[in-house]
Structure formats: structure tokens, C-alpha cells
Amino acid sequence: MNKENIRLRVNKRDYQLEIAPNRLLLDVLRQDLGLTGSKRGCDDSSCGACTVLVDGEPQMACLMLAVSYQDCEITTIEGIACEGQLEPLQRAFCDEGGAQCGYCTPGMILTARHLLAHNPRPTDQEINEALSGNLCRCTGYVQIIASVRKAIELLEKQESGVAAAGQGG
Numbered sequence: 678m679n680k681e682n683i684r685l686r687v688n689k690r691d692y693q694l695e696i697a698p699n700r701l702l703l704d705v706l707r708q709d710l711g712l713t714g715s716k717r718g719c720d721d722s723s724c725g726a727c728t729v730l731v732d733g734e735p736q737m738a739c740l741m742l743a744v745s746y747q748d749c750e751i752t753t754i755e756g757i758a759c760e761g762q763l764e765p766l767q768r769a770f771c772d773e774g775g776a777q778c779g780y781c782t783p784g785m786i787l788t789a790r791h792l793l794a795h796n797p798r799p800t801d802q803e804i805n806e807a808l809s810g811n812l813c814r815c816t817g818y819v820q821i822i823a824s825v826r827k828a829i830e831l832l833e834k835q836e837s838g839v840a841a842a843g844q845g846g
């Protein structure tokens with residue numbers, strides 16, 4: 678199959694690639710860009726382990742042809758830490774046991790990030806609904822919900838710290 682030159686923007690970085698047009702975004706991220714945080718957990722688009730954000734929306738990278746996403750801002754789990762610091766959802770999943778084997782965790786965190794961006798104070802039911810497409814074999818989900826709750830607390834503290842610093846200045 679002929680290859681195509683494509684341009685992908687991932688985690689605020691631009692990449693030029695020569696790939697076959699039938700390559701899946703998940704494979705290009707993992708194999709060509711070395712971004713192995715996004716996982717393949719199933720063969721039937723049912724697990725959510727491959728979730729990435731495309732223009733801020735959660736999408737399953739195992740279903741997407743890379744060539745179709747050239748004008749999009751793609752974010753993987755590798756792109757959300759800030760200056761080497763875990764972001765609040767990452768911190769909370771570590772602290773609350775939301776990540777056990779960790780296989781589902783990148784997809785969970787990116788989906789939860791989308792939820793909190795649109796609904797900063799979700800109910801447990803809303804968290805459950807938002808994460809219903811992301812499967813976990815380890816945690817029973819209790820720790821995952823607790824992790825999202827903890828992240829909300831951390832984000833609120835972060836916001837009140839920023840507001841206090843603004844008033845102090």
C-alpha cells in the first residue's frame with residue numbers, strides 16, 4: 678500500500694510522518710511516536726483503554742485512522758502532566774488506589790478529565806456514567822470514583838490557592 682505524508686499534532690507537538698492510510702491512530706501513537714500510555718485492551722472497541730482526547734473530546738484511538746486527524750489537537754496521557762508534576766487526576770489515582778495494574782488508567786484519567794472540564798462538581802452517578810465506557814478489571818470501580826472525588830478536592834484547593842495569590846498580589 679502506498680504511504681502518505683501526514684502531519685499530526687500530539688501533546689502540543691507537531692509530527693511529520695509517512696504512513697499507510699489504513700494505520701490506526703492507536704498504532705501510530707504507540708509504534709511510531711513511542712507514546713505507549715494509550716493501551717489496546719480489546720478487539721471490539723469495548724474497553725476504552727485506548728482513549729485519547731481529540732480537540733478535548735474522548736475518542737477511541739483503536740477506531741480512528743490516523744490520516745483523518747491531521748487538523749486536530751490530540752492529547753494522550755503523556756501530555757497532561759505539567760512541568761514534570763503529575764496533574765491532580767494523576768496524583769489522585771495514585772493516592773486513592775484508582776490505578777492498580779494501571780492498564781485502564783490512562784483512558785480513565787483522560788475521560789475523567791473531559792468530565793471535570795465540563796462538570797467540575799459531578800455526582801457519583803455522573804462520574805459512573807462518564808466512565809461507563811472505560812472498563813477496569815482490577816479495582817471494582819470504588820477506588821476509581823474515590824480518585825475522581827479526590828481530584829475534585831485537589832482542583833478546588835488549586836483554584837482557591839490561585840485566587841488567594843491573585844488577591845495577595
Ligand code: FES
Nearest residue numbers: 718722725727739
Ligand atoms: S482498545 Fe478497547 S476500545 Fe480501543
Ligand code: FES
Nearest residue numbers: 777778813814815
Ligand atoms: S487498574 Fe487494572 S484494569 Fe484498571
